[in-house]
Amino acid sequence: MNEDDEYLALVNSIEDPSDDERPKEPVAKKSRVPLPSTAPKKPRQKTLHEFFGGSPAERTPKGNSKKRNRPVTPKVVIAEATPEEAQRFLNNMHRKPRCIVEEIDITDAANQPCSMERSLLASSERAHLRKLNANKPYFAKRIERPGPSTSKPTIFETLKLKEAPPSHHQALFSKNPELSRLYGGCDEESKRSQSESPPKALWDVLNESKFYDFLYDFLFADYESIGSGETPKPIPTTCEDPTYGWDTSDTIRMPFSTRRTRKDGSSQAEFVKKCLETLTAPQRSIEDVAKTIDLYQRQPIGNFDSLFDLFNKRLSPHLKAYYLNDVIPNIAKLALRLNEVVTKPIPRLRSGFSSSATFSQEQVACLLANAFLCTFPTQAFSPHPKTPFFTFAQMFGRGRKCKVEKLRCFLHYFDCVTKKMPTGLISVRRLCLNRFPDFLSLETQFCDLHVSQSGRIEDTGDKMLEIDFANKFIGGGVLNSGNVQEEIRFTISPELVISMLLCERMSNNEAISIVGSERFCDYTGYGDTFQYRERKEQSEPVSRDKFGRSLCEVVAMDATNYARNVYMQFDSDLILREVGKAFVGFAHLDKLHRPIATGNWGCGVFQGDRELKSLIQLIAASAQHRKELHYFTFGEKDFARNLTVLHRSLQEKKVTTGALLKLLLSYKSSPERRLSVFEFLKQNL
Template identity: 40%
Template sequence: MRLSVWRIKYTQRSCSFLRSFHRSFAAAAAAGDDGKGCGPGVSLSDLRRAPACSGPLPALKPTDSHTVLIRTDLLRPGKAPEPHPSPDQLQDRWDDTHVKLPCSEHNLFPTDRTTDQRPSKALSVFLQGLQGSEAQHMFGELLSAMAQLALRAPRLLTQPIPLLRTQRCRSITLSQEQVSCLLANAFFCTFPQRNSHQTEFSNYPDINFSRLFEGSSQTKQEKLKTLLCYFRRVTQQRPTGLITYTRQCLQRLPSWSSSEKQFGKLHISCEGSIEDQGYGMLQVDFANRFVGGGVTGSGLVQEEIRFLINPELIVARLFTEALNDNECLIVTGAEQFSRYSGYSDSFRWEGDHDDQTPRDEWQRRCTEIVAIDALHYSQFLEQFRPENMSRELNKAFCGFVRPGVQPENLSAVATGNWGCGAFGGDKRLKAVLQMMAAAEAERDLMYFTFGDADLVKDCVHVSRLFLVGSVFRLLLQYYECVCKKTTRSRPQKTLYSFLSELL
């Protein structure tokens, strides 16, 4: 009965929204002469970037939902921030709502085998491959400097760090120096009760690097090179910026079938990368619900690579509970320290990266990265079920929307084939869903197809024709008329050919 009612409603509305398609198509054709209706969509210069498009920030100060661990009154460009409170007023809290720090007087697990892991075979093999002077530097200087950095925790981390728990909107602002101290402790595997899945942290990602030191694969050695590059930089010169970690949770989500939002501007390319060409935009991390995925283990795809070249992202694993369907993690200010080449087994560290991204009024790099996790599909057709399409729309919308921010102050979204690798997503469906979510959030889109030239053409065509609600109703019709009736693992008629026929 419900399906029949939907079909009647759809039929009654089809004439009006198909007429809107025709108008959109005519407008797109007319735009072709100025270069905006064909090829890669709009010019890249037409998309907004931070800080040029950003509005003024309010004064940085702690609130009930925002913990700030530095002295805001002493914040100065180029100067390492001072912790708040001062070290002689150290606050320590050991409970189920805050990070349990290794320097806490309540830490009773100094010799527990699960917390006393040490760099072993992978680090040893890595060090054996170094020449004499490099090895001497590693043993005599860098590891010692990292240990000293880890031991500075009582003087740098003077305020309890709250956990970013599920279904709670909350932010944490740390200095880059505080983050480096936390990461040094993660390297030496000192965080208590974090290596076992039987503790209160079972719904949190790993933070200790113990799994990274298991085995001696080439990929783990490349990971270690990338991370040690970061530690060399931050131990040689104190970093001076801030980083904000925000868990965003939405309780009210769009009614996709009735949305009248129009698709925004789209620039699409089969070349380039989110972190390079997407500078100043909201950059999407194709995340695991446990943020960072396998960065401290064997994983080495889009998310893990981003967490390696921007290691300050890894600290989010310390306090971010697994993401639910209506949640995302936003990190503002993470700096890129390394260059790389390759992907997965071909990943290689290529040396230092000098991040010249400007800073905002809070001394954060104007780099905003959002972690949104896609669903995993073992069967291709499952992703076209209405509830699954709605879930992915809601997740992307949660990552893209910024309640209370004016559209003109929102940068474009830099994204790509989200959830289309090991998670089994269809590139064309994911592209349409992200276009819809960006339109609903009133943001433009920079889309990277990572070498798929055919996808470039298809996405530009689709982006010029539809309103969000119209697209959603057509997606439902594709599921009813094509997916449900197919007897194969994949339908013969693709989503985009179905949309083209209706037009």
């Protein structure tokens, strides 16, 4: 049998899979090409182009690539499609063909089933637009922020509250009579009293501000029980909402909420409690602690290198045994008391509103214990997180050497509070100013300036208002590997970390004030050279107000990051932004009239110009009628001397804050811009 006969035999043996009973197609002998089939052909499926009335596209020769890629203009028959459908097709004919709208079952952030309809054609349209605009400047869509406070604060006085706060806050906290009068309540009498007078806070210090109207003042501890010498009682005394507002986006999702469930429907909260109960007993090794923490994680942490390094290499055998047998079990016991200590949902201090939240130091310690043991669930964020992550998981992992030293600071804090729990209160206050003065027309003279080459801001204690060079997400990388000014301040005073749970990202017209925190340890070094040091016992007792809060006040205000374009910071709008930010942070919230302790704000990794930033802060402090500004240069002698000389010249020539600001705004467009800011001012004053 020759090659042709083998080929014919193979062709004759092939059957049509679509119809086994159909007779075989006749094939001509000595031919490799089968004859045309006598069976009826299936109708060709119309393309989307033909469905809308277009004629089939003609083939173009393979040799001409330009003609092959040339689009064919279809003829749309309006009778077969609506004008909208026809136009939609014309706009999308060269994109992905139209697909059937799919219905996809998904789960949202709360693990609740929901249904979402998605058009694949719309997805292809977006992909096509992204491809077209790949080389064009991108302008992000502006997100609608919450409106300004209904009280509309001005620079000179606090206006009356015109309407009741949103109903969802009332629904969450209306069961508490003490809080109901803070935000207006739901009854007509409360609304009528609000329209007659400004809202009243629980203590005078919040009423003394001329700039802010605290729309919400959330109180979680009974301040009247402080005088008994015991820890303040929670408000309310027992938990009234075991879900802790799980399904409400304005509240924090709590570890032991009854709505926290596992995939099989069982209670995740109860499982976490059982795991923590095993930690209340003395532990054999830190590896056992890590395994227990990993049991109740949604995604196992896995990496505990920094924690292992601390216990297995850095701690003495005596201190290691003490932490495993006493401190960690006490942290677990404190964490298990969360529902007993915090008895109602915790709201977020939202961006765009001046509001405050006050906790007892015991409540703060309990929340921090749960953060240390990584019990907090994933928060309901949409579409991006607005608050920092409140967990120590990232600090436990591999990273910089400073993580180990920061862990020592936090463990020392838990050792102190579990031995003797402090009995004071801590207030976190979000400051939002919606109207600023005309800084360029201010005729204010400059306040006194004291420049110090040595010393640290945190060593001023309660004698000054401490400025935190903050990240827009307060706390920055304190629970990770960050270790500059803000992170160090939060590490030696761990109670400041509670603000990370409450506060959303700061806007340009906002600052955050934290009153009542205590310092528990000391340190040496900076960045990678940071090391824990035990603090010497203080001879003087901690100064407190009548509500048991220590007089220490830390104000967080974020600077603009100029690392990508250093010269951009001399733009007029960015200078005014920094002046406004400092103006908010330097506001008077009490009658103590304390000096301000600050330094090179935003001049580290953000690469701000220290000469410019020092003058911006001087303008803002003078505009707020502060008496003194203490500036710490951290060992920079020449800069300290030049700043002192320039300030003396400003006072002698009686230069106003508005005049100095005008000169700073003209610096970038001046032919003398190659000079430093100080040299430029010396030639133009």
